[in-house]
Amino acid sequence: MKSKLVLFVLGFLVWLLLSWVPDWQHIIVGVFVAILVAFVVGDLFITHRQVLYHPLRYWYFFACYLPLFLWECFKANIDVAYRVLHPDLPINPGIVKVKTSLRTDTALTFLANSITLTPGTLSVDIDVKSGFLYIHWIDVKAKDVDTATKIIVERFEKILKKIFE
Amino acid sequence: MIDIIGLVFIGVGLAFDVFGVLGLVRLPDVYNRLQAATKAVTLGTCSILFGTFLVVGFCAAGFKAILCMLFLLLTSPVAAHAIARGAHRSGIKLWEKSVVDKYAQDKEGEK
Amino acid sequence: MNDYIGLRRLKWFVGMVFLVGIVSLIILRPLPFLFYPDLPYLGFLGRALYIIILACVLCLYRIWKGPTGADRIVAIDILGIMIVGLCSILTISTGRSWYIDIGIAWALQSFICSLALSKYLEGKDFDD
Structure with missing residues (x-):
């Protein structure tokens, strides 16, 4: 669970850096995309906590x-x-x-x-x-x-x- | 001043790109080509991206250049490793003057 | 053997003269670079653009001539990395920041393309 959380924060940060001046639509779509990515590949990210x-x-x-x-x-x-x-x-x-x-x-x-x-x-x-x-x-x-x-x-x-x- | 430093970085990166591609043309077999080209072109392109960051400054394009540079530094050795392993497993020989091939010896022992 | 070394040195010399000639031609008499003539550093960046295009052409030579399939795959990988650099130079020289977006997308696509091609070279299916 903690690994998924770290991956979510990291992905959302990268999303915000890529869309440089964030709009509300950008932020909402970014939250959903980061949740999706974190739930799909979250367990592979950190194995030794x-x-x-x-x-x-x-x-x-x-x-x-x-x-x-x-x-x-x-x-x-x-x-x-x-x-x-x-x-x-x-x-x-x-x-x-x-x-x-x-x-x-x-x-x-x-x-x-x-x-x-x-x-x-x-x-x-x-x-x-x-x-x-x-x-x-x-x-x-x-x-x-x-x-x-x-x-x-x-x-x-x-x-x-x-x-x- | 900082623009001049950025342009110097871009120039050095261009020189390394040309050397890497020259290695791709001149060297005799797949592994040597992969080695020279991956090293020189990766560091050359990273230097060009860093020069772009210095010239453009702290704006959207600059941070995207930094992200792209980190991505290239992480992924291009992985791609080179995968291509080398695939080439050796598909049975491409080394250059005929090469010294030793421990990998082929060990694979023969496994079979 | 002696003759062979002499022939190789001759080939090296001819190739070097060719390369240095093309590079100095680009540096001394720049080819036209027509967009946006009022941006700064356009003289340097126009020459840089043509030098990187020269490197891409050398890479295309390896794709065309490569004796095995692995050579072509290596050249495709290197070409993908170099086009990211070209997009980055276009970002400065035209002043439009969406070229670097194309660069990022190209880097991602090129990495996945190299992995898939190496799997194909290994002779396995894609489920590994």
């Missing part, structure tokens, strides 16, 4: 995760520009397997998104039960599981563990 109650987690998200993520994004773009403009195409691709200790769905989704937007890596598949990720790496430096885990996953895993688990 206790995460929301720690203000420290929000602080970690905004102060640690976002600057690291944006900086890695920028480095990734410089890397892509270098590889594309070089005449010999310096790539050495392959699919490697890494191991993670995160278990919840939200944390795994954020980990996969971060891996996709950081330099040289793209997540291909996730095995949720045993915690393996298959990652396409454009410049393979290590083929075995442990070294690849240390290079790719470790810097995000510490922060995401503090935020989502």
